Amino acid sequence: MRLLLILLITWGNVVQLQSQSQEKDAFFIRSIYDHNLTQGACYDWLMVLSEKIGARLSGSEAYDQAVDFTSKSLLEIGVDTVYTQPSEVDYWIRGNQTSVEVELENGKIWSLNCLALGRSIGNGNTPISGEIIEVQTLQEVAKLGRDQIEGKIVFYNRPMDATQIRTFNAYGGAVDQRVYGASTASEYGAVAALVRSMTTRNDDVPHTGTMAYAEGVEPIPGIAISTNDANRLSKMLFQGPVEASIISDSYDGGKRNSDNVIAEIKGSEFPDEIILVGGHLDSWDVGGGAHDDGSGCVHAMQVIHTLQALNYKPKRTIRCVLFANEENGLAGAREYARVSNLRNEYHLAAIESDAGGFSPRGFSVDGHPEVLNRYAKIMSERIEKYLAPYGLMMTTGGSGADINPLKSQMGILIGLRPDSQRYFDYHHTENDRIEAVNPRELQLGAAAMTSLVFLIDQYGLN
Amino acid sequence: MRLLLILLITWGNVVQLQSQSQEKDAFFIRSIYDHNLTQGACYDWLMVLSEKIGARLSGSEAYDQAVDFTSKSLLEIGVDTVYTQPSEVDYWIRGNQTSVEVELENGKIWSLNCLALGRSIGNGNTPISGEIIEVQTLQEVAKLGRDQIEGKIVFYNRPMDATQIRTFNAYGGAVDQRVYGASTASEYGAVAALVRSMTTRNDDVPHTGTMAYAEGVEPIPGIAISTNDANRLSKMLFQGPVEASIISDSYDGGKRNSDNVIAEIKGSEFPDEIILVGGHLDSWDVGGGAHDDGSGCVHAMQVIHTLQALNYKPKRTIRCVLFANEENGLAGAREYARVSNLRNEYHLAAIESDAGGFSPRGFSVDGHPEVLNRYAKIMSERIEKYLAPYGLMMTTGGSGADINPLKSQMGILIGLRPDSQRYFDYHHTENDRIEAVNPRELQLGAAAMTSLVFLIDQYGLN
Numbered sequence: 001m002r003l004l005l006i007l008l009i010t011w012g013n014v015v016q017l018q019s020q021s022q023e024k025d026a027f028f029i030r031s032i033y034d035h036n037l038t039q040g041a042c043y044d045w046l047m048v049l050s051e052k053i054g055a056r057l058s059g060s061e062a063y064d065q066a067v068d069f070t071s072k073s074l075l076e077i078g079v080d081t082v083y084t085q086p087s088e089v090d091y092w093i094r095g096n097q098t099s100v101e102v103e104l105e106n107g108k109i110w111s112l113n114c115l116a117l118g119r120s121i122g123n124g125n126t127p128i129s130g131e132i133i134e135v136q137t138l139q140e141v142a143k144l145g146r147d148q149i150e151g152k153i154v155f156y157n158r159p160m161d162a163t164q165i166r167t168f169n170a171y172g173g174a175v176d177q178r179v180y181g182a183s184t185a186s187e188y189g190a191v192a193a194l195v196r197s198m199t200t201r202n203d204d205v206p207h208t209g210t211m212a213y214a215e216g217v218e219p220i221p222g223i224a225i226s227t228n229d230a231n232r233l234s235k236m237l238f239q240g241p242v243e244a245s246i247i248s249d250s251y252d253g254g255k256r257n258s259d260n261v262i263a264e265i266k267g268s269e270f271p272d273e274i275i276l277v278g279g280h281l282d283s284w285d286v287g288g289g290a291h292d293d294g295s296g297c298v299h300a301m302q303v304i305h306t307l308q309a310l311n312y313k314p315k316r317t318i319r320c321v322l323f324a325n326e327e328n329g330l331a332g333a334r335e336y337a338r339v340s341n342l343r344n345e346y347h348l349a350a351i352e353s354d355a356g357g358f359s360p361r362g363f364s365v366d367g368h369p370e371v372l373n374r375y376a377k378i379m380s381e382r383i384e385k386y387l388a389p390y391g392l393m394m395t396t397g398g399s400g401a402d403i404n405p406l407k408s409q410m411g412i413l414i415g416l417r418p419d420s421q422r423y424f425d426y427h428h429t430e431n432d433r434i435e436a437v438n439p440r441e442l443q444l445g446a447a448a449m450t451s452l453v454f455l456i457d458q459y460g461l462n
Numbered sequence: 463m464r465l466l467l468i469l470l471i472t473w474g475n476v477v478q479l480q481s482q483s484q485e486k487d488a489f490f491i492r493s494i495y496d497h498n499l500t501q502g503a504c505y506d507w508l509m510v511l512s513e514k515i516g517a518r519l520s521g522s523e524a525y526d527q528a529v530d531f532t533s534k535s536l537l538e539i540g541v542d543t544v545y546t547q548p549s550e551v552d553y554w555i556r557g558n559q560t561s562v563e564v565e566l567e568n569g570k571i572w573s574l575n576c577l578a579l580g581r582s583i584g585n586g587n588t589p590i591s592g593e594i595i596e597v598q599t600l601q602e603v604a605k606l607g608r609d610q611i612e613g614k615i616v617f618y619n620r621p622m623d624a625t626q627i628r629t630f631n632a633y634g635g636a637v638d639q640r641v642y643g644a645s646t647a648s649e650y651g652a653v654a655a656l657v658r659s660m661t662t663r664n665d666d667v668p669h670t671g672t673m674a675y676a677e678g679v680e681p682i683p684g685i686a687i688s689t690n691d692a693n694r695l696s697k698m699l700f701q702g703p704v705e706a707s708i709i710s711d712s713y714d715g716g717k718r719n720s721d722n723v724i725a726e727i728k729g730s731e732f733p734d735e736i737i738l739v740g741g742h743l744d745s746w747d748v749g750g751g752a753h754d755d756g757s758g759c760v761h762a763m764q765v766i767h768t769l770q771a772l773n774y775k776p777k778r779t780i781r782c783v784l785f786a787n788e789e790n791g792l793a794g795a796r797e798y799a800r801v802s803n804l805r806n807e808y809h810l811a812a813i814e815s816d817a818g819g820f821s822p823r824g825f826s827v828d829g830h831p832e833v834l835n836r837y838a839k840i841m842s843e844r845i846e847k848y849l850a851p852y853g854l855m856m857t858t859g860g861s862g863a864d865i866n867p868l869k870s871q872m873g874i875l876i877g878l879r880p881d882s883q884r885y886f887d888y889h890h891t892e893n894d895r896i897e898a899v900n901p902r903e904l905q906l907g908a909a910a911m912t913s914l915v916f917l918i919d920q921y922g923l924n
Contacts, residue, residue, distance in 0.1 A: 033625065033627070034625045037624045037625050038624050038625060065522070093875045153686070162500050162902075163495065163496045163499050163500060163907075164496070165852055165853070169903075200902065324570045339480075359821070359881045360885050361823075361853060389627075390627055391627070391823060393527060420908065421821050421902045421903045422900050422901055422902075422903070425900070438883055438884050438887065440624075440629075440662065440883045440884075442885070443882045444627075444883065
């Protein structure tokens with residue numbers, strides 16, 4: 001009886017201690033949100049990145065300015081170390097002119113809203129002319145074959161599927177046209193490829209983005225046209241043949257160096273367990289890269305800022321990594337993983353923000369199946385318990401392109417999931433600027449990431 | 463043994479039937495989303511409401527145009543009946559001029575960004591001058607008393623609390639200054655009241671909104687100033703006394719008629735159980751009332767449109783109500799409830815959308831405590847089961863100002879909850895226009911409402 005009593009009292013104490021520690025954790029998370037919403041620096045940093053520095057393709061001068069600015073800002077926050085890590089990237093130069101022109105029946109010239117796709121090889125100043133042939137898929141080009149394709153301009157016009165609730169799924173279902181369209185068309189003798197812009201919106205704004213040529217394929221220009229122009233062109237093609245004249249003087253700019261930016265606070269108890277927060281510092285060469293991925297960079301920087309401001313001493317090592325070259329090669333991510341593996345590092349967790357600075361809705365968790373089996377449920381329950389009051393939940397799914405190479409270290413990979421509805425209104429366009437970012441939405445994203453870092457730092461993955 | 467077998471088989475059939483019906487329901491909800499995201503009309507309607515008709519204060523000609531447009535559109539969709547329901551509203555006229563001017567040390571005049579508050583009584587063309595006294599609360603005015611307040615211009619400058627995750631809570635904690643500020647100031651002899659605009663954003667845009675004078679109080683002008691100007695003014699007051707000169711020629715425009723718009727599809731099985739969907743058709747007299755509450759109106763109309771397009775025959779009566787005069791009197795809502803009670807109607811459920819056309823995050827459910835006790839849990843589970851895949855969840859809390867008077871009918875009251883972060887960037891300003899509304903976010907709100915209507919129509923509240 002006395003033993004039972006002792007056990008009951010002990011159990012009572014454990015429960016009480018547990019609930020005290022829960023309250024303390026919830027209170028700290030609340031203070032993370034308070035700090036972000038009232039003293040967060042991320043919007044001001046983003047203003048510099050997207051408006052003062054602006055577009056910052058890997059290898060460009062602007063990219064190097066972004067490296068300087070973020071390194072200095074991280075140093076000012078007060079971290080144990082900040083350094084840059086070189087990586088060799090393929091530099092691409094848009095050139096001075098991209099045009100797609102169609103002569104209308106009345107003799108007037110219709111000049112389409114267009115942007116050369118990233119890594120597209122142009123044709124200098126010699127116009128390319130040809131009849132336009134509309135297709136919906138890469139497979140259709142193969143099916144039409146050289147007979148129908150040779151000498152023509154292939155126009156890929158399969159829209160993103162508007163019925164997808166998460167717009168990234170719609171993007172995933174359409175982007176093969178942009179990435180492989182020109183290469184596939186070239187295999188069958190086409191002279192150029194036009195691609196419907198990757199957005200569900202009907203407007204006049206062309207969207208660039210990466211493309212690739214398969215080995216041994218003759219490079220032909222790949223050019224994005226706006227969705228309004230794609231719709232108009234498709235209607236014209238329905239009525240009869242259409243010829244276009246294309247000029248594009250973009251070209252391969254050779255190899256250049258581009259740095260990752262790395263800042264770190266050493267852990268006090270488990271310094272060898274790294275929790276990475278990151279985004280990619282490069283952007284396309286149009287717009288300001290405000291959502292893609294200036295937001296992700298300032299999210300990651302804000303995690304460090306908030307933990308320092310709240311005088312939090314992490315048990316584990318918190319590392320902020322701003323990756324080079326995500327948009328056109330992933331050289332920064334590969335180099336980071338290579339060096340990390342060489343040093344036998346262990347990333348317990350890596351969290352990337354690369355889906356915009358919109359209102360956060362949760363996290364998607366990825367990893368080796370064994371890791372997911374062991375930890376996904378616990379992680380989901382912890383997020384539910386502490387972060388549901390902030391509108392966050394966990395799903396499984398992809399994390400981020402830059403942290404994906406770390407999967408073999410058998411830690412957990414996490415992507416911040418902001419609301420995705422507006423992302424492809426701005427993605428890879430002139431309009432991806434600070435005006436498209438709401439300060440509170442941005443701050444809430446940083447608070448969400450910081451809170452998750454805190455929970456993982458406190459409890460590990462268990 | 464055989465009995466057990468029979469029981470098991472029967473049970474198996476029940477489970478199978480249940481799961482078949484679940485699948486059917488999930489499939490129908492998916493088709494609701496598909497329709498909204500590909501053929502929804504709500505964005506086009508909103509374009510007319512906010513841009514062609516524009517600001518539509520109750521009693522104005524524009525309001526009557528909005529009644530015509532929405533009535534005709536609902537008729538075109540194909541409902542059993544559309545009619546208007548008159549209500550008598552207090553019409554308010556902003557006049558031609560509102561200015562707040564401060565003479566600076568260098569002799570220059572600083573003209574503040576300002577807007578008269580709705581229902582404020584101006585001073586014709588005679589300027590009012592006085593020293594400005596800054597306060598944070600209504601209570602502070604009472605504490606300072608007539609000695610300190612008489613002859614002065616009271617400046618209410620308590621900001622909305624940025625640490626609230628849901629911005630409506632921050633609004634609720636600050637809006638007493640706008641509603642009662644001028645009246646309270648007048649009680650202690652002030653000559654005018656300035657109120658910091660209701661937004662967490664620091665910018666130059668003044669926000670109007672309703673105010674009221676307590677009975678017997680001498681009306682003095684109540685004027686909103688932008689948050690940037692409030693901050694600047696506060697800094698100046700810290701350095702020394704500041705005088706302002708105010709002109710405002712707004713006035714009471716007397717009684718006018720303003721109609722509710724009501725459209726209905728009769729239920730096939732339970733016609734006496736009404737499921738109401740609604741928003742308010744009036745807006746303030748600035749901007750286009752795109753989020754507030756054009757979005758709510760087109761959401762409600764889209765519910766009918768989608769159910770008709772999918773050839774859905776409701777068991778219960780679905781009624782779309784667009785209310786008059788929510789912004790400055792709630793006369794439309796009161797009249798609707800009065801007539802409904804007179805007819806002994808029963809609103810099984812009423813769903814209002816009046817929190818903007820942003821990405822929907824769920825529903826808040828309200829009702830008589832007995833109703834909530836009985837049905838809230840079931841409702842929450844059903845929303846979780848069918849609508850969590852669309853990012854929706856249920857919370858308890860306020861529903862909507864226009865449906866609130868229906869609580870006594872002992873049905874359930876529901877508010878659509880869109881993401882609230884951007885709402886007070888636009889609320890009651892010149893900027894509440896179609897550009898601030900993302901088509902997909904708007905369509906998803908309509909789909910969320912339609913799906914919930916479908917579930918309530920299928921299962922009632924049980």
